């Protein structure tokens with residue numbers, strides 16, 4: 001069944017075709033050949049759909065759905081597969097968030113964000129004069145928080161149908177027998193060779209004498225052994241067993257802080273999701289320690305009653321409104337947001353309709369509001385390499401997961417003998433008030449380091465309900481650009497009536513209060529940029545913002561639905577459906 005192609009989709013397909021193997025807009029073939037596979041950017045079906053950052057991971061997810069697994073089974077299997085085939089962001093050594101809506105109408109939020117080690121201190125990345133020690137929070141074992149991903153997978157299992165052994169086996173096979181890497185994986189592996197040597201204390205399979213090329217086979221025997229131990233002994237292996245021991249050995253050799261006790265103490269937490277309404281839709285997202293949903297709530301409430309749909313897609317008027325909403329929300333992020341288990345985050349006040357309305361009182365149409373006059377609101381006392389997967393099944397379950405090592409390949413520290421990379425998530429804390437992290441985001445006391453605390457995130461796995469049924473399953477990597485990209489994707493569909501494909505692939509922009517600039521993707525038309533300059537905005541161009549994975553579901557009665565999966569044109573992302 002061929003799908004209708006827009007001109008944009010044809011360009012995306014051709015691009016992928018020349019870069020890699022082949023590209024298809026037909027219904028996905030789910031037979032998995034790890035040495036020869038193609039990339040689909042759109043897939044449609046009536047039974048279920050998966051969109052993720054890598055074709056092999058999406059194909060694993062689809063195979064699980066076909067075997068009778070539900071969206072939770074597939075989410076577990078896809079995350080494990082990404083840890084093998086997409087090592088720059090897929091992970092065992094990182095963390096993330098899962099947001100879901102079950103067939104029995106329960107909204108779910110699982111927090112498996114990393115935690116600061118027990119011996120972490122507030123000023124651990126500052127010298128004796130209080131100056132930031134450049135790189136310490138970003139590189140090597142000292143930048144790693146206690147990983148949460150494996151605990152997150154086992155927390156998800158309570159909603160799944162299939163045995164864990166079936167969900168992990170495809171990843172064991174991919175690690176043991178190997179798979180052909182993509183052109184972009186080859187490029188990033190090559191550009192990180194020095195880092196792998198510098199920040200790993202033992203040699204790793206990622207280091208190679210000759211440069212990596214597209215189609216080279218990556219075999220990861222140590223990672224396969226780690227996955228087998230997890231299959232045999234469950235999360236106990238990772239947090240108390242042989243894998244825990246290997247992590248701690250790596251820490252000792254590389255002067256990191258994670259201890260056996262930190263690992264044994266780690267827990268994933270099921271939290272109450274953050275929900276709000278937008279023009280008859282219900283938006284479900286992650287609460288603290290992710291700032292993502294609260295930022296989206298503030299931004300979307302600002303645009304909701306201003307009829308942005310009528311202003312027109314990327315009209316100067318609409319873009320200005322969105323940018324000014326983003327600016328104000330990010331000013332509040334810097335001041336008030338952090339791990340609500342440790343600091344009081346005034347979520348109720350920051351979500352209050354009157355408060356949000358008041359934030360726009362100095363808004364002037366056609367004129368930029370400089371960030372130096374936008375303070376955080378008065379509330380009377382809260383690399384970008386990450387990866388997202390969206391999955392929906394025919395039973396009515398929808399699962400949205402964003403997971404991350406933080407930077408590309410995280411800390412670039414591979415755990416000796418265990419074959420997986422550790423995160424550099426400690427950089428998401430505010431290492432000193434006002435000092436920007438790798439995303440340029442600043443923070444204050446609310447996001448200061450403390451033992452056992454989770455660092456503030458921007459990850460925004462999101463589900464949009466329409467008529468109380470899952471309608472959109474969406475998310476993206478991109479650090480601080482995550483909430484603004486998810487917001488624009490949703491608005492593109494609800495307000496600007498775009499196709500799912502265009503909503504994902506149309507160019508995006510971003511403002512985060514500081515630095516005071518609008519980040520614009522290269523494809524944003526120069527006419528719009530000129531209009532922004534005329535209003536007083538500074539713009540900075542960037543090649544890409546986000547890599548959004550979206551599933552749009554059209555319910556036909558209670559039990560029957562059609563699924564449209566979109567994988568972002570910006571990467572090797574792959575959509576699969578049946």
Ligand code: GLY
Pocket residue numbers: 386404405406407428456457458459479480
């Ligand atoms: N490490 C990116 C984020 O959590 O926002």
